[in-house]
Amino acid sequence: MALLTRALSARAGPSWRRAARASPGFQLPLLEPAAVTRALSRAMACRQEPQPQGPPPAAGAVASYDYLVIGGGSGGLASARRAAELGARAAVVESHKLGGTCVSTAVCSVRGRRFVSAFRSTACARSYGFPSCEGKFNWRVIKEKRDAYVSRLNTIYQNNLTKSHIEIIRGHAAFTSDPKPTIEVSGKKYTAPHILIATGGVPSIPHESQIPGASLGITSDGFFQLEELPSRSVIVGAGYIAVEIAGILSALGSKTSLMIRHDKVKEVKKTSSGLEVSMVTAVPGSLPVMTMIPDVDCLLWAIGRDPNSKGLSLDKLGIQTDDKGHIIVDEFQNTNVKGIYAVGDVCGKALLTPVAIAAGRKLAHRLFEHKEDSKLDYNNIPTVVFSHPPIGTVGLTEDEAIHKYGEENVKIYSTSFTPMYHAVTKRKTKCVMKMVCANKEEK
């Protein structure tokens, strides 16, 4: 541990005890080797000197840090915590709840829901010898539990930051026109030689001008606020979010439609019995057909996500983005402005929590441990779509491999079978596997 060596060489003697005493709730250990190591490590995780938890800087003054992180989600928190472990004085700016998309509005929640659906088939339980297993589903119960769990996670994240002596700045950050890169949050200014943008993204909604009544629909953010299971759901989109949410709703008993590719929503109207969704279905080779789905109580847009970069005043520093607003970074997460970096969904590449975390940590090691070549390898990142059945994937798709190596050099091994779990059940689901190999060595 680099921090350990630094601490021991820089300050001899009881300095770690001083830091240890300053840490809340910490007791001086007995001189037992394991306990000493534990205490040392814990002290090392904090700064050597306790950070003053005083009032924010007076107007006009600029608070200075080693590392400023804009966005307290998966990427931002991981980077800030690793930087703090490496000795940096760090602060995280967050305008909503700590934990970001992953915790509050997505991943963990979806996974929790998936479990519910997996069990929905009480017929399965019956086949395994549980004859009286009939289940009705109560949405309220799971929502309460989910909300409580998310709340606990928010608190855990807050505590983690406090334990690492990372300051939490509440509010919305925007860059200023100051000569040194500076951000302003609720009228106060902050600066650092290293600033990380990890603001994530938001679900896209079509413009009212494109699709009248679009705002009558919700997004994945709204999905987790639903109080009841919708009886009629229409999900627009074909990505993993659309597929996962449609899968959950359908399995739990909502009559669900998934609008993809050949279906285009034209208009949404509100009636007394729910929403009326009008669309054009244009299957190639046939004439386009106008259809309408009445009495929809949940219309959900899952048509993509936009980077959360608009309100940052990036133009003040000339930070480059692509035409969708994603912050452009190199393989080391550098933006075009020295001292400004970006990780996670706001960059638009591999929108996954473990990726944001890994990239954020690699960056922290590069900046604060001077590991100049520390960067994340974006190849072969595994991921899962929690559809029913789920899809697990890593590496190139068949098309990507053919494109890269040429059809003659690509060999596909595949299998399809019914998992033994379904040997005794009425409901059967297939398991399909495909291994894409290239060249003579069949890599």
Place this chain on the structure above:
Amino acid sequence: LEDHLTGQRDYDLLVIGGGSGGLACAKEAAQLGRKVAVVDYVEPSPQGTRWGLGGTCVNVGCIPKKLMHQAALLGGLIQDAPHYGWEVAQPVPHDWRKMAEAVQNHVKSLNWGHRVQLQDRKVKYFNIKASFVDEHTVCGVAKGGKEILLSADHIIIATGGRPRYPTHIEGALEYGITSDDIFWLKESPGKTLVVGASYVALECAGFLTGIGLDTTVMIRSIPLRGFDQQMSSMVIEHMASHGTQFLRGCAPSRVRRLPDGHLQVTWEDCTTGKEDTGTFDTVLWAIGRVPDTRSLNLEKAGVDTSPDTQKILVDSREGTSVPHIYAIGDVVEGRPELTPTAIMAGRLLVQRLFGGSSDLMDYDNVPTTVFTPLEYGCVGLSEEEAVARHGQEHVEVYHAHYKPLEFTVAGRDASQCYVKMVCLREPPQLVLGLHFLGPNAGEVTQGFALGIKCGASYAQVMRTVGIHPTCSEEVVKLRISKRSGLDPTVTGC
């Protein structure tokens, strides 16, 4: 008999035993265009249980075991369901008969499937109990009393094993059953005493507890001998805190049938010497397995066996003491008793015999999973094996206590959800062994086995991005070493 006298042998390959290994050999050889015969025979268990083609795995092992384990897991999920919003009336009773019928029907369909496969590949199948007449010939008695002689250029013995009965214990044979019988019971075994500490004992006790039966496990010394002992104790701890009773350090001495039909077992506490008794509906012996070699007349062929275990002795090419006779699977000395190793060894052997290959079976880093209520998957060395081989100073163990996301909402106890990776201490820290205790351990361990086969180092594992949210990702997030003494509990994302 006439064929035998003309000097030309009946088959290129004769496979004795139609289980996982035997069938794999036969089908592979047939695929290479050889004339193949398989002989398979199931001696009924002392309780009279018999079954069809497919061997232990299909009939009285892996397959029915996993299905019954799944039935037990479902019981747990039903208990969790109300937490997730399902209005399911509790408790939900379990009907053994319904489950057993479903399981037995599936096994029978597999028996049938194997018969059809052999037929399709033109492999001759004889349902006879074979024994050697000489080194190229076996004889057996078919239904109806007719004696059949079969000769072959090459012979592969894959007769597997059977559960051991403690014949020195009074009443053991008459009143006890084994894994040969448990999956074929028409009626529920009721209150059961499982004697043994093997994975068979623990898996059976596990699913019996899970479907609601009063279950006790009697262990004389240590659980899961040969497995990592830290992991093994956690497996037991989990079972003990979830309804299975344990009698540690005890050995049974007598089994008696009471007038009301129940079984009375007498045992001795090995430390105190005190005697105790208990009443059960069923006593299940799971104290190990013995090779099926006695009735083969191996001496007639000159095949050597181990004097201690009676298992067949082979070299690295699966060759026995007789040049053209080979052996694979559970019947072989010093080999893992697993279906996938028998299958792979069998296929490689046949490729060497008839396919011009020289590839040998690699028995290192074979992954496996114990399907106890909380599953234990492992590949590579146990911590104690690694320390014995390399010395404590050269071994680094990374570990973590984690909590599966699915356990949170249901309020399940995750105390034994634990993963550890045993590595060499010197960079890049080669991974010597991986041990995972948690749900779906088999699914988790399989992928990492490939990594270890490719010589993965701790550094490489740490560069692997995790899949979120899963339990599997905890492996690539391992940071805390045992040596550091730090708390290995995972907190938050």
